[in-house]
Amino acid sequence: MRIASVVLILWLIAGAIAAGQRNYYTRPVENCNQVATIAVTILAGPLNYLGMNPKIACQTPQPSK
Numbered sequence: 662m663r664i665a666s667v668v669l670i671l672w673l674i675a676g677a678i679a680a681g682q683r684n685y686y687t688r689p690v691e692n693c694n695q696v697a698t699i700a701v702t703i704l705a706g707p708l709n710y711l712g713m714n715p716k717i718a719c720q721t722p723q724p725s726k
Contacts, residue, residue, distance in 0.1 A: 672707065675709070679705075680702040693719045702715055
């Protein structure tokens with residue numbers, strides 16, 4: 662179980678580093694697309710270095726008129 666925990670932590674750290682290299686942390690978050698893209702990049706981990714560049718498009722519900 663320890664090995665799996667270490668691998669998971671290293672996986673997420675690699676994803677966080679990849680998001681940082683793509684400058685996702687330097688800009689203010691303006692919409693759900695950016696939040697989702699950052700999260701998916703972190704979850705993708707080392708796959709980012711194999712050419713994966715995940716992007717997510719989402720729409721937030723608009724208030725009723």
